[in-house]
Amino acid sequence: MISAGIIGATGYAGVELVRILLRHSEVSKLYISSVSFEGQNITDIYPNLAGQLAGKTDGVLLTADDVKQKSDIIFTALPNGLAEEYADYCVKNGKKLVDLSADFRFNLDEATFKKWYKADWKFPAVHKESVYGLPEMNRERIKKARIIGNPGCFVTSATLGLLPALKSHIVKTDTIIVDSKSGVTGAGRNPTMTNQFCECGESFSPYKVGAHRHQPEIAKNCTVAAGEPVGIVFTPHLLPMSRGIISTMYAPLADDFAEKLAGKSMEDASAAVRAMYKDFYKNEPFVRVLAAGVNPTTRVVRYSNFCDVQVYIVNDGTMLEVVSALDNMVKGAAGQAVQNMNLMFGFKESAGIDFIPPAF
Amino acid sequence: MISAGIIGATGYAGVELVRILLRHSEVSKLYISSVSFEGQNITDIYPNLAGQLAGKTDGVLLTADDVKQKSDIIFTALPNGLAEEYADYCVKNGKKLVDLSADFRFNLDEATFKKWYKADWKFPAVHKESVYGLPEMNRERIKKARIIGNPGCFVTSATLGLLPALKSHIVKTDTIIVDSKSGVTGAGRNPTMTNQFCECGESFSPYKVGAHRHQPEIAKNCTVAAGEPVGIVFTPHLLPMSRGIISTMYAPLADDFAEKLAGKSMEDASAAVRAMYKDFYKNEPFVRVLAAGVNPTTRVVRYSNFCDVQVYIVNDGTMLEVVSALDNMVKGAAGQAVQNMNLMFGFKESAGIDFIPPAF
Amino acid sequence: MISAGIIGATGYAGVELVRILLRHSEVSKLYISSVSFEGQNITDIYPNLAGQLAGKTDGVLLTADDVKQKSDIIFTALPNGLAEEYADYCVKNGKKLVDLSADFRFNLDEATFKKWYKADWKFPAVHKESVYGLPEMNRERIKKARIIGNPGCFVTSATLGLLPALKSHIVKTDTIIVDSKSGVTGAGRNPTMTNQFCECGESFSPYKVGAHRHQPEIAKNCTVAAGEPVGIVFTPHLLPMSRGIISTMYAPLADDFAEKLAGKSMEDASAAVRAMYKDFYKNEPFVRVLAAGVNPTTRVVRYSNFCDVQVYIVNDGTMLEVVSALDNMVKGAAGQAVQNMNLMFGFKESAGIDFIPPAF
């Protein structure tokens, strides 16, 4: 049994962590902080939690300093650029940290971070300790890590959809298109005009075309997987719903692989790739490669830690199309963070996050 | 550890039962049936369940006969009028049954059932065994019962909102208004014009004004609680959302109680009644009387077994206004059914249904 | 042809006025102002208007002073308390004004305004000029008025639902219950936590129970209609949709009228009252009393100036239940304001507002 701290507990990712950890069988104490609501009780801000604190916390929002001192593991769910000092503290004090911001998503590549996030690193040393927390790529390293950079939500959906294809070199790597669509929780809790019900409800649009910060992170993951540079064109869109991400991805087949498929119907070619994907993910607890004829659907993964994946061969056998779906607040944020915690502490990997997605 | 059967497992209440029982620590085996999908696997109809069957079922939809024979407890989630024969079987074979239809909601009052449901009883004897499954009214009797009539969704919200006031005789009983609003899951899974996205989405309207079958059930519960006939005017409305019910209720204060409150501000008068409600429900695991200033909100109870209640004194101290909120598929259907099962078998009352409602 | 000005053109009611007046055949010039966006072009804030200005305006947001000087009629769509000075200016300069705030909704009853809106009147004289702009109550007076207080959105729905019953004295007046539900546009455009998609979407709750400012305005209208004091219990709720209001209202029948209905079925009794309503509204262009069996539905009046009304006799012939539906931004705000303008200038009453509500 461990004590866990959440710094930034009243944002959407933060409060989702609270909800998960309150029911986690290996967490006995929970410490929470919030700059905006320090000293208040979290049940006043989130009345859904009323009566649910289960003896793990009294609900009072502490200072970040209090939280970091009392916790065996710290989750930082803060704006980008604020996690380094907590990571440094953890490294120096034998504690562990999972950061849900972008601060530790680029390992030692400060230049890329700087270019996209317009900020320097203040504690360069601590980045050497960090591991990118996508269990399907880095499980063994996560187990030994002290500092985890929890992946971006779009990035998780894109990477899990492309990983088997890239590792097996069945697609060309110069230009892969990632057309993603996210629910509104992805924008966080602070009120903005864009996220007002009457502005984004019953509507749909792209945003930050060619300029979203998850592009370099997807490209980095794909490059690692392929062992060569991968070009990514990434377009996010805002869906009129709360939770969920779908990424629809288009990658031209490598010539030799296309030749292997030559003569097959699109159904048979798709089945061949699907079998490869199923084999690749056969031991993964949270990736489901769907049966033929079933499309990934955000409703079907909502409130769960699953990423559902489907593959198609299209365009007369020249292109792989992959669709992946996940809940951006669970596998795309808080659930994956707890999955990382489970790995770091040797708990059962699915402890506390084995939610069955509701049918509706 | 018991085996549980669900007859009608592919309707919305049925599949919600499946989801809950798959994670219930006291249920080791689950048997499921569906007339519409017999022989198919439930994961084909509900892909959210893929990989989640946890060794309790292989997912195959059996016949109802198979299910009834293999199960220690049977949940019937069928159209009205079909549960009696299963109840008869259970009584004769020492099994237990929770029926989610209206068949056992009127105890021995066949006349009212007949008037509103246009059907006769075929097994009159079995009704003598039945107990109305609202734990907050009938906990001790439920514990000993073999046949439970699980309450209607609107009815649960209305009854829990009015129960303390009626039991303490602080309101007049001739005409209490129950203005209720329900999400679309309340209408079940069969496709209808009314429930098409483009018909009910971004829209709102009442239905079955003065003619909804939950009216006599609410009136019956209120009459039992008050010990005298209670008149109920009930209007259901359809909300453009999936889950949740709010009932807003208006009951004129009894003269003697209004006199007691005379001179108080509306805030103080409301606080006095709120204190009574808090005391009444102080040992209830699933009713939360909210703090002053907090209104019941369906989002805050969604995916949980809670019913949140708030009370106000309005109209210059002459009227009690009560607002209650619950998830129609959990406390209003499957969750309450499992709560009843827990009571019948002596399990912890909250076993398998202690969900924390998500913040969003 | 006249010139029209909108002060506060970038709020939701303001921009709805812009949309309507751009197509109004009697308005040749449109002048618009906005404190928040002065000097900007309205098409930058509302890209839906791009290319639609039709030669009536260049889209530049002027100062309020500019607007008031150039316009024959001024629409003030401002926060409460700011319209008086424009009304004073109009009276002194022979112009007309329709105010969409609460400033002129209480005629000479400053005390009620002060109690509910916590503000004094700065130009008491101008209130003598004002007429309450509900055409169905005050058509003839509106035609001659210079200053119009445009009714509140909830108020319009409640008043139109109760007016025939009160004028014909068929209901008791001590306590009428108005249970109202509104779309999110009712809260205006400024971003707030409450109106964030992830907070109010897929959710429902009451607000300001017993304390909403539309209560005294409904009571005032009903009192005028009945010729005696009418008690109103009013509860607003927030719907997870953009546009539309439904008010469900409960009024006990007057004893003599209940006696007249005695012996009739509820259907026949309802039909009798429906016939009265149909007769009362037979010359009204924007009130539709629905046929038996058809319930008011917000979708069916959306984007139109209609108020749909249905009536029922319930509770064994002792109570009138009325349901009314309207679009809160049209008949509940901008559409009604233009209807008032049409009356004041002798235009066809439906000019510019004869929208057919879309089916979906």
Added chain:
Amino acid sequence: MISAGIIGATGYAGVELVRILLRHSEVSKLYISSVSFEGQNITDIYPNLAGQLAGKTDGVLLTADDVKQKSDIIFTALPNGLAEEYADYCVKNGKKLVDLSADFRFNLDEATFKKWYKADWKFPAVHKESVYGLPEMNRERIKKARIIGNPGCFVTSATLGLLPALKSHIVKTDTIIVDSKSGVTGAGRNPTMTNQFCECGESFSPYKVGAHRHQPEIAKNCTVAAGEPVGIVFTPHLLPMSRGIISTMYAPLADDFAEKLAGKSMEDASAAVRAMYKDFYKNEPFVRVLAAGVNPTTRVVRYSNFCDVQVYIVNDGTMLEVVSALDNMVKGAAGQAVQNMNLMFGFKESAGIDFIPPAF
């Protein structure tokens, strides 16, 4: 003034035609038919139309034969495969027809129609009379046509987005990706499981990947525009909202054009292409090329006949990304059909369809 007939008036496209034509200044009489509701009044099926028939129709749903005989122009809004006989009738009787199905979308290419729609042509001769009704491609031919094949909804959005690029040969033509997202009205009015509120609400998923019938129609249009074969990979997705389509499209730049852009920032390169697009569409009444920084948004074109387009150069100057938005029921169906009628009869092209999209 002409008389217009709608065969299939109670489907979603049909009733949208009714709404538009009831307010069309050049249409004096409207005749409507429906197989499902023959003999009933359309206001019983669509209560939004109550009181709106404006002397153009009494609302009675006639037989198709009645409609065709009484009308100068016939709109067929029927399932695929049923329009030919009406077209034949029109050709023989000097009438005009706009068909909203796929029957006349492939001109003389029966093979493609047969492959994708699994049906033969019964009246081959009549296809020679037909013109594909996309005014931005075929305006002059439409003016002289008697039979119009009204384009598919996805197809209109994709074609208008790609047309300027293909006509000016700035993109490669082997593989263009069209990732489209549609509101639920696209699926029509018949109740299905997929379109139930609780199934598609708060959810998102692709469908018919690599197999949607709009793919060959998009490819055909693009091929005509480019003057050489164009390969299209098309993926439709279902949005949790009623109206609107966004297509996000990815086309690799032609080498010579990429060279021309070399050295420019992505902003400048995008601006150069945007200027080309603005020039291309400068005389089009219903295509708006948006200013830099403004993204197409379905809400902004809802209830209007506009198609909004934005262009980007991405992927280090090697790829054109185009986003287009339209209302699938207006520019994607009924509005475009009326635009075609206007052209055929020499009316003002925007007559009856110059709707300002509402802000919300």
